[in-house]
Amino acid sequence: MAWMAWTWQTAAFFGIIAALLITFTVLAIKFPETPRTGVLRIETTRGDRLFITLLGSAFINLAWLGLVGENQPYALGVCLVYAFAVFRWV
Amino acid sequence: MEKTVNQKAWFLVLPVLLLVAFSAVIPLMTVVNYAFQDTFGNNVFFWAGLTWFEELIESDRMWAALGRQAIFSAIILAIEVPLGIFVALNMPKKGFWASFCLVLMSLPLLIPWNVVGTIWQIFGRVDIGLLGYTLDKLGISYNYTQDFYAAWITVIVMDVWHWTSLVALLAYAGLQSIPDAYYQAAKIDQASRWNVFRYIELPKMAGVLMIAILLRFMDSFMIYTEPFVVTGGGPGNATTFLSIDLVKMALGQFDLGPAAAFSLMYFLVILLISWVFYTVMTNLDKREG
Numbered sequence A: 001m002a003w004m005a006w007t008w009q010t011a012a013f014f015g016i017i018a019a020l021l022i023t024f025t026v027l028a029i030k031f032p033e034t035p036r037t038g039v040l041r042i043e044t045t046r047g048d049r050l051f052i053t054l055l056g057s058a059f060i061n062l063a064w065l066g067l068v069g070e071n072q073p074y075a076l077g078v079c080l081v082y083a084f085a086v087f088r089w090v
Numbered sequence B: 001m002e003k004t005v006n007q008k009a010w011f012l013v014l015p016v017l018l019l020v021a022f023s024a025v026i027p028l029m030t031v032v033n034y035a036f037q038d039t040f041g042n043n044v045f046f047w048a049g050l051t052w053f054e055e056l057i058e059s060d061r062m063w064a065a066l067g068r069q070a071i072f073s074a075i076i077l078a079i080e081v082p083l084g085i086f087v088a089l090n091m092p093k094k095g096f097w098a099s100f101c102l103v104l105m106s107l108p109l110l111i112p113w114n115v116v117g118t119i120w121q122i123f124g125r126v127d128i129g130l131l132g133y134t135l136d137k138l139g140i141s142y143n144y145t146q147d148f149y150a151a152w153i154t155v156i157v158m159d160v161w162h163w164t165s166l167v168a169l170l171a172y173a174g175l176q177s178i179p180d181a182y183y184q185a186a187k188i189d190q191a192s193r194w195n196v197f198r199y200i201e202l203p204k205m206a207g208v209l210m211i212a213i214l215l216r217f218m219d220s221f222m223i224y225t226e227p228f229v230v231t232g233g234g235p236g237n238a239t240t241f242l243s244i245d246l247v248k249m250a251l252g253q254f255d256l257g258p259a260a261a262f263s264l265m266y267f268l269v270i271l272l273i274s275w276v277f278y279t280v281m282t283n284l285d286k287r288e289g
Helices: A008-030 A046-067 A073-089 B007-035 B051-058 B060-090 B096-110 B113-123 B130-137 B148-176 B180-188 B193-221 B225-230 B242-252 B256-288
Strands: B037-039 B045-047
Touching: A008 A046, A008 B007, A046 A073, A046 B051, A046 B256, B007 B037, B007 B256, B037 B256, B051 B060, B051 B256, B060 B148, B060 B193, B060 B242, B060 B256, B096 B148, B113 B130, B113 B148, B113 B225, B148 B193, B148 B225, B180 B193, B193 B256, B225 B242, B242 B256
Parallel strands: none
Antiparallel strands: B037 B045
């Protein structure tokens, strides 16, 4: 494991993603759903919306870093708003 | 007939999951770990936070490489897709010549990337290459090691030579699947050649064309070997595409941290574009089905 150069921050990052994936898998098994069509005019399931959220969040963080450049944790706030919007309307 | 839903089948993909974990997920995790740290060797790492990401976003180097990459992908798509469709439309539909054309078209696809690079590297040389020598004798100045445009034209023509057949073969497969009844109906309506293409052939090819565009986009966006062999990213930085720049950074300068941050951003862009393509593709299928 030493060659992978782990830090607690990156471990926490992957831990959260793993936890999200497990949560959504359990949700999908316990509460099956039918895909719906949202503002993007594409059919999405909860898993799709999670993917859109995570990928979008990565770009939000990069954009924040490039445009604002400081107070990076606030970008996570934007991500939360984005996540809410995605789960509500996409 | 209704398909039976059996989620237990997912357990059968566990071995694949294990393989993917070792070949993709664990290396990717390592790259993420590297991206936030600095090292001077000996596997000793120091926390660097977001430094590398900040540095890269503000550097011209990555944006320039990204720009060149986008232009390259756009140009080869703009040439290969129409050309591939054109070739497919003109290929014989059956008989000996159909098989002959299929074999001929698939030949470039069977040649390894570095061999393609070497072929064109020699082909374009002014002293011994057929193309370079001929152009030189015709009085056209052509030197891909020194001239910006010559280098770009060589790399683009090489990619078109190598990969147009893929688009053509996919488009051909799409064309072959159109039932004769469609053409007969068009004949009865006295549809022009253009209308047959526009309203019958193109919609029927849409699915395979999307796959062709996706494959060609991804491959060209990650291109490394051919330009590396032919131009080495030169002259200057003229043909230094993303992968070439990344390898220079990671292995040439051994800047593991910035290179890891670079790879992650590269990966994100590819992931985003693939997702868009995939979504469009599956939605096209649904609308057709």
